[in-house]
Amino acid sequence: MRLDGAIFFRAELTEAWAFLSRPREYASALRPGTERLILFHIIARGKCWVSVDDQERHWADTGDVIVLPYGDKHDLGGVEDAEIVPILTLLPPLPWVAIPNLRHGGEGPRTDIVCGYLHSSDPLFDPTLRALPPVFVVHPPEGPAAHWVQASINYALASVSESPAPDPSATRLPELLLIEVLRLHLATAPAIEQGWIAALSDPVLAPAMAILHAAPEKKWTVASLAATSAVSRSLLDERFRQMLGRSPIRYLTGWRMHVAQDLLATTNQGIAAIARRVGYDSEEAFSRAFKRSYGSSPSVWRAERLPSPMQ
Numbered sequence: 001m002r003l004d005g006a007i008f009f010r011a012e013l014t015e016a017w018a019f020l021s022r023p024r025e026y027a028s029a030l031r032p033g034t035e036r037l038i039l040f041h042i043i044a045r046g047k048c049w050v051s052v053d054d055q056e057r058h059w060a061d062t063g064d065v066i067v068l069p070y071g072d073k074h075d076l077g078g079v080e081d082a083e084i085v086p087i088l089t090l091l092p093p094l095p096w097v098a099i100p101n102l103r104h105g106g107e108g109p110r111t112d113i114v115c116g117y118l119h120s121s122d123p124l125f126d127p128t129l130r131a132l133p134p135v136f137v138v139h140p141p142e143g144p145a146a147h148w149v150q151a152s153i154n155y156a157l158a159s160v161s162e163s164p165a166p167d168p169s170a171t172r173l174p175e176l177l178l179i180e181v182l183r184l185h186l187a188t189a190p191a192i193e194q195g196w197i198a199a200l201s202d203p204v205l206a207p208a209m210a211i212l213h214a215a216p217e218k219k220w221t222v223a224s225l226a227a228t229s230a231v232s233r234s235l236l237d238e239r240f241r242q243m244l245g246r247s248p249i250r251y252l253t254g255w256r257m258h259v260a261q262d263l264l265a266t267t268n269q270g271i272a273a274i275a276r277r278v279g280y281d282s283e284e285a286f287s288r289a290f291k292r293s294y295g296s297s298p299s300v301w302r303a304e305r306l307p308s309p310m311q
Contacts, residue, residue, distance in 0.1 A: 002262070003038075003120045006174040007031075009099045011115060013046075015108025018077030018084040023117075027071065029094050030117050033304060038118045038125055039068040040178055041076070044153045046111025051075045052134045063150060065138045065181045070127040072134045078111055114153060116174040121261050123196060129244065131196030138181045145184060152177050199243045204229050208236060208248065216256045217279040222248050257293045260286070264302045271298050
């Protein structure tokens with residue numbers, strides 16, 4: 001899993017308080033060029049709730065971690081009832097020269113939250129696949145995991161400042177913390193009936209997905225994929241649509257674009273070589289498919305994300 005753009009900021013909230021956050025409104029201010037971020041909120045002190053799209057409230061206590069893997073719109077509030085106000089009304093106007101600290105509420109008990117924001121192109125965080133719930137709360141069990149999370153909280157509280165130039169060496173901490181929190185969640189979560197994670201253990205889908213992931217460059221058909229699982233084409237197509245919300249060939253195209261994106265970001269391979277690596281006979285056909293998925297050509301996408309263009 002590759003994560004980047006990690007950043008921390010701090011919220012100091014006193015009862016009674018509540019706010020509405022639409023992360024897409026300020027994602028590009030935290031990471032230029034990004035429309036969606038992964039969010040997690042570490043409860044350093046106090047107690048609060050979180051709700052996505054006005055659904056069920058999930059409660060978190062001191063030491064817990066709230067995760068919003070797709071950066072969905074959400075409400076966050078304390079124990080006492082309070083008017084829910086938009087978060088951007090509590091912060092300086094965009095764009096931010098420095099990462100602001102959020103201070104809001106009345107004169108009651110205080111809740112401290114360390115907010116982490118990261119970006120990842122990993123399929124686990126693809127909002128169209130929704131492999132994870134839109135929000136979940138991780139309660140680290142007693143022992144090394146809880147001690148490590150608490151140490152991370154203490155470090156974050158000490159290091160978070162309003163400096164316009166945060167220490168680059170500190171960005172690995174939120175990355176490691178999110179990975180540990182995801183590990184804890186997946187180790188204890190109930191079985192997921194739909195989505196990418198469930199598909200990886202599905203007896204019909206798992207063999208087909210494995211060969212697509214291993215060899216996206218091959219000229220796969222629904223018939224050849226069905227043969228790997230020893231099922232009919234109609235059953236395989238039905239399972240893909242049921243579990244992943246797309247046909248096998250559409251899933252293959254999405255996976256090819258994910259692999260291409262990773263190669264563009266992490267290697268100096270030429271566009272034509274990457275096109276062949278993900279199953280396209282011509283650079284032009286690959287460029288058209290990539291632009292349909294990401295809104296820009298492979299060369300432009302690469303140039304926008306690397307310190308210097310790779311030819």
